[in-house]
Amino acid sequence: MTTESLDRVRMRELFDLRGSYNELTGGHYDGDPYPTWHRLREEGPVHPGTVHELTGRPETLYFQGLPFPDRPHFSAFSYDACMEAFRDPAVFASSPEAVDADPEAGSLGHQSMLSMGGVQHRRYRGLVQPSFLPSNAEWWMKNWIEETVHLLVDGFAGDGHAELNVDFCAAIPVLTITGSFGIPMEQALDIRAALTRDHQKIIDILTPVVAARRAEPRDDLISILVQAELTDEAGVAQRLTDEEIYTFSLLLLAAGSGTTWKQMGTTITALLQRPDVLNAVREDRKLLRPAIEETLRWMPTDPMFSRWVTEDIEFHGQRIPKGAVMHLCVAAANRDPARWDSPDEFDIMRPLKSTLAFGQGSHICLGMHVARGEMTAGINALLDRLPGLRLDPDAEPPSFVGMYERGATAIPVLFDVK
Template sequence: MTEHALPALPTERRPGCPFDPPQELVEARERSPISRLPFADGHQGLLVTGYDLARSILADPRFSSRKELMRHHPTIDYGDIEVPPAPPGEFLLMDEPRHSRYRKPLVGRFTVRRMRLLTERVEQVTAAHLDAMEQAGPPADLVTAFAKPIPAIMICELLGVPYEDRGSFQDDIDTFMNGETSDEDLIAAYTAVQGYLAALVAAKRAHPTDDVLSDLLDSDLTDEELRGMALILLAAGLDTTANMLALGTFALLENPEQLAALRADPALAGPAVEELLRYLSVAKQFVRVALEDVELGGHPIKAGTTVILSLGTANRDPERFPGPHRLDLRRQDGGHLAFGHGIHQCLGQQLARVELRVALPALVQRFPTLRLAVPAGQVALRPEIADIYGVKSLPVTWDA
């Protein structure tokens, strides 16, 4: 393996480059697709920055997603901390066969066909929020007026969560996803969400409705397992798409030629969304642990090694994507890793695609003079420690 090693995981993006991964990560990938990475507790982990190697690891059952095996953050001294397994139902942090116990009942409910049938509803929800923005007039915070409510309504309707209840959990989910929360507040938010979901599952048991959660009641899943599954779906359905809508709009506003192309050609929506997913990689990294000694691409990896996969650099790998740092909505090079790969590939990716393909073109066509209301350098970004990258707010304006 390469002798190259990073002293720490880079976390700072260059000033004026909010869409690019940290420069140190890009330079690491240029030297080698894999580097040694020390952890605060003395563990010698690895950082994968190349596309081919990251994709191989994501599909390799010799690499585990189990919560109890992982060191998620190199800066934390895990010492003698004994990390418990993932709670029942939270299948993203499990391997087979536990993982399939929870994912399989959901797969048929998130197919491409089923999600496309939701297109008309996404169009209705999008139009309603664009109408509200237009009626209120400029300026607006695109995060609260547009990016957050659209995926929130859709995932709430799918799960059978009363939308008027969203205040009971949306702020709490944001609290444990934003990367700026104390341990005490994290625990409080997690506990509050679990309490809400426990009440929701009990309500579905008493009065099932036409939704994904009610559909699962006939299975052998326990209430605790259903709570865990609902938490995963809520958190993913709310946070990732909301950040893609806001950050994607920011990227388009900073690339006016690409914005003009999307506005002029609604048929460009499909490839435009795929390119924005690749270019932005809001889910910046995944973590895996080697279950046995492995050799991949000539690189030996010892059992027990924590491997951090940098999706931001893998999706900018010039060996896979020519001119990778250029936003090109007509790009034909598919196969990005924004939704992951392998058995843990994002279950809700087709729903996210429908939401993005509908909402982004509708926004830029409704407001042809849409622009930032503050200098780009003043847009508040999420900290790099957050699992999902994005903007805290996006002040925009337009000619009324």
């Protein structure tokens, strides 16, 4: 397997945060929102309005919980308010309508796990969760992550220069998740392009794979789904239908290829901008884990999650009506000085505390351990194989952009060729 089938021009089109694929989530926003978020949090933990409006962006943006112009919107900026909402799914639901009203509901159909709650969510999530536990990290590493990482480094290790954000960071998760589905590399970018625009195209790609795994299972994620059994309230076990497998797959493909690359790029940029910290991590790889965790705190790639309010409540000084959308600005919460000292500083030596970067509660990110594995393997490979890794002083330096999907722009680097 080689990277020749990866169209780098198309990669840049699909993964450019300022490109057309991210325009509707605020990809052109290039300001620093944190001073405004600090001010808002100091004024009160919860405010009427959406996060982007309160940040000074009046345009209509689309993301989870947006735009829904017919509903009242509120935004939470403190750690305590966001954590309280995450931990109360009965009041702060993950979808506009209750999809778990009948615990004996049958087919998953086209209903994503992200929209479920209660019994139904636990049952369906339980089918795939074991594959994403830390104990299975080696399975992901051995089968897909390590090979992908080193294949990509092979493509530029002899050049003395590279652009790491798209040519490296963006490629790792999309090739990992599509590889785990048995989808060949030459179709990986077709999957990425279709995720927001043409789900049927993805289903057409998956259909022969699902049929083949039903006939002859392999050691991959589709095989796990076709063999999974869902036990209903009566104790009767049933296999997932093809439609249910497609719905699971769309969720896992979107999550697996859409966020980790931005977080990895942010981590690499933060280290390259601080050569002393980069050298410390290079010399002591035990520091890589706290460096990744600090980046998740300091600048999470998804700054906001949304929940739908199911009853009239008083919440942190605001009267919230039933049917409102509550936006949880986890990026602001992750810099709450009530929880972290000097929260705007990037400090990999600070005591580790749990953050809200992957959410919390029953809907905490299913693939967070795989994401950490991808970032760890990727950054270790760069430090192992690219001596003298540094930002290219003659190129435009990377900057952080985006409103609801934040990440680094191009990361041009130089390194010594062995």
